[in-house]
Amino acid sequence: MTRTTASYLEQGEYQRDTDYLTTRITADGRDGYPVEPGRYRLVVSRACPWANRSIIVRRLLGLEEALPMGVTGPTHDARSWVFDLDPGGRDPVLGIHFLRDAYLARDPGYDKGITVPAVVDVPSGAVVTNDPQQITLDLAVEWRAHHRPGAPDLYPEDRRDEIDEVMDRVYRDVNDGVYTCGFSSDQGAYERAFRRLFDTLDWLSDRLEDQRYLVGDTITEADVRLFTTLVRFDAVYHGHFKCNRHKLTELPVLWAYARDLFQTPGFGDTIDFDHIKRHYYEVHTDLNPSGIVPLGPDLSGWVTPHGREALGGRPFGDGTPPGSPPPAEVVPAAHTPLR
Ligand SMILES: N[C@@H](CCC(=O)N[C@@H](CS)C(=O)NCC(=O)O)C(=O)O
Missing domain, CATH: 3.40.30.10 (Glutaredoxin)
Incomplete structure (x- = not known):
């Protein structure tokens, strides 16, 4: 098996x-x-x-x-x-x-x-x-x-130690932490994972208050890794995995940071909220026996102004943003708030 x-x-x-x-x-x-x-x-x-x-x-x-x-x-x-x-x-x-x-x-x-x-x-x-x-x-x-001309350096050599250090905590307490909350079958194990998750989100929030990206002033692999959990947070992890001290939309710094990345070419245009919700709510029948997929949350906030440009930063360093996705890879309009 x-x-x-x-x-x-x-x-x-x-x-x-x-x-x-x-x-x-x-x-x-x-x-x-x-x-x-x-x-x-x-x-x-x-x-x-x-x-x-x-x-x-x-x-x-x-x-x-x-x-x-x-x-x-x-x-x-x-x-x-x-x-x-x-x-x-x-x-x-x-x-x-x-x-x-x-x-x-x-x-x-x-x-x-x-x-x-x-x-x-x-x-x-x-x-x-x-x-x-x-x-x-x-x-x-x-x-x-x-790589395309103008591709960013997502893992710059002179920043690797710091990137690895941040990613290590993000992996353990956030990327994996939401699953640890959701799949715990022991109250104590759930509570420990829950506290570690939100303590780390608070730490990330402090770190991102005055700096636009997690490490240095450009997008790195560390931002990619945090983003993929944040973008699923309110749609899935808050309810389905019981990660409910706050919604992402109630954490002002992280919500603005996540919107900033979502609106950056190469991030939000990969996100299919329909696939995300259907996967978790339909596949995890242990957690959601009815298989009902919730209709919410309202996704329109993802495309609202985030104000993070005021922090400076150079998203692609000396490079440029990617163009549009190939036509065959465009996420259906009904599955995304991007237009
Ligand atoms: N297990 C990997 C990540 C890959 C992974 O778990 N992918 C999940 C989907 S999010 C999967 O393919 N699960 C298939 C299954 O459980 O049958 C990790 O520890 O980082």
Whole structure:
């Protein structure tokens, strides 16, 4: 039986599966998979925050042609993700319906999580990596020769220690922290995760009060990682995962910061609120047995002025924002407040 994140509901304290396929795609090909435009396919669900990071980074760096993307539907059963949005229910390049088949092509005995994001080697049809932390860092560093002109440096060498330090706390207490709250089956474990989450949001709020981005004065990988949790906060985590000390919209600094990023090309244009809500409320039947997907919240606030330009900062450093997403990757108008 394939393990899924849902199986951790059996434990009092939720433990995230970090047992990844960690083969890396690198410029020098040291793991046997060299960076090669058009060779790999990034498979995502727009619902998933970990996959969302890779969609954003790919957009910011202009890697859409070099690394084409397959998008699964927002919901899945115990067999995990399926390409049910594509004509005939198959990914047009990989030719598969179940993402699981790409994991089995890598290892016929594979029994770990069938997760997104996953990068698939198209010639063999096999997953190379599903390690979300490393995938985006490698897009920023190893794929540099294929970045668009004007791409930002999301992981600048002289800031890496600080970026890593911030990301470490954000990962533990925020990105993963919301899941720890939501999947705890023990009151004490939930309360500890809840306090750590909101203590860290308060810390981030203080840090961002006078500075536009988390590290330095430009957008970095750290901002991408925080954003993908913040953008899901009121739509899902506040209610579904019981992260309800405050809504994001009640935390003025973080709400303005999140809107600023949402309105930056490459961030908000990757967000599909319909997929996000359907995924969590329909897939986690343990937490939401009725499968009812809430109609709210009102999303119109995401496109209101945020005022963060007054803090200065240079979003793309010496570079430029990305252009519009390729037409095939535009999020349907009914799923986003962006016009
Ligand atoms: N497990 C990874 C992130 C990837 C992940 O958990 N993705 C989820 C979606 S948000 C998934 O694909 N779950 C599939 C499943 O549980 O069947 C991590 O620890 O960072």
